[in-house]
Amino acid sequence: MSRPVIAIDGPAASGKGTLARKVAEAMGYALLDTGALYRGVALTMIRAGADLGDADAATATARSLTATDIDRLTHDPDLRLDTTASGASRVSAVPGVRQALLDFQRAFAANPPDGRPGAVLDGRDIGTVICPDAAVKLFVTASVDVRAKRRFAELQGRGEKPDFADVLADMRARDDRDTKRAVAPLVPAVDAVIIDNSDMSPQQVLDTALAVVREKLPA
Numbered sequence: 001m002s003r004p005v006i007a008i009d010g011p012a013a014s015g016k017g018t019l020a021r022k023v024a025e026a027m028g029y030a031l032l033d034t035g036a037l038y039r040g041v042a043l044t045m046i047r048a049g050a051d052l053g054d055a056d057a058a059t060a061t062a063r064s065l066t067a068t069d070i071d072r073l074t075h076d077p078d079l080r081l082d083t084t085a086s087g088a089s090r091v092s093a094v095p096g097v098r099q100a101l102l103d104f105q106r107a108f109a110a111n112p113p114d115g116r117p118g119a120v121l122d123g124r125d126i127g128t129v130i131c132p133d134a135a136v137k138l139f140v141t142a143s144v145d146v147r148a149k150r151r152f153a154e155l156q157g158r159g160e161k162p163d164f165a166d167v168l169a170d171m172r173a174r175d176d177r178d179t180k181r182a183v184a185p186l187v188p189a190v191d192a193v194i195i196d197n198s199d200m201s202p203q204q205v206l207d208t209a210l211a212v213v214r215e216k217l218p219a
């Protein structure tokens, strides 16, 4: 029997990464941050001096990444840079890139590593494209202002001196690209439970999510 999948999608700084980590921990499931795959493609191209707007080069880069490369990239601190995130948002609109990363994500969901009893995947299109049959689908979101404030605080916490107007503009630009692209645009699955956490603490979001999980996945 296939193992249960919990799909967590949402826009940038909606708190999906934080939630996915805690849900995976609570359930003892394996976790895949799928944004890291697109970031990994962008970072590899940036380091090679490749043009991020070159769709063929992006597709070739995504196809060339091995599981070992992905594992190494997920531990690279430069993966979290804003330039990497913006690059990820560009290469993720390329159909060939999405296709190249599809098999890796599905294989992870079907066969979670370390014999884990299930998998949590977080991203933009897990409930709609990657795992349309996921047992649980959550779509976490928050207003663009709240998300920009969270990203701003994160950057400050890293010792950077961001300009709030720039962070907000970047957030809007990324939302725009993610929701309007032709392939796998960011949209809640019809059967997703939407959690707008603009006014919720991370703990409240976790409690809400686990209540949904318990309802959909009776022990």
Ligand code: CDP
Binding pocket: 011, 012, 013, 014, 017, 034, 035, 036, 038, 039, 085, 088, 089, 090, 092, 093, 122, 123, 124, 125, 126, 174, 178
């Ligand atoms: O954490 P944050 O939401 O800022 O970024 P992320 O989840 O690491 O994703 C970086 C970029 O990768 C996003 O802006 C999306 O364009 C893209 N992405 C995607 O297209 N599909 C996914 N399943 C995950 C990320």
Ligand code: CDP
Binding pocket: 010, 011, 012, 013, 014, 015, 016, 017, 018, 019, 150, 151, 154, 197, 200, 201, 202, 203, 205
């Ligand atoms: O993965 P994604 O980009 O969607 O967001 P994240 O990195 O998990 O969270 C962005 C920031 O929002 C983190 O600093 C969280 O502590 C904070 N936050 C949250 O995740 N959930 C809330 N309800 C409130 C704040």
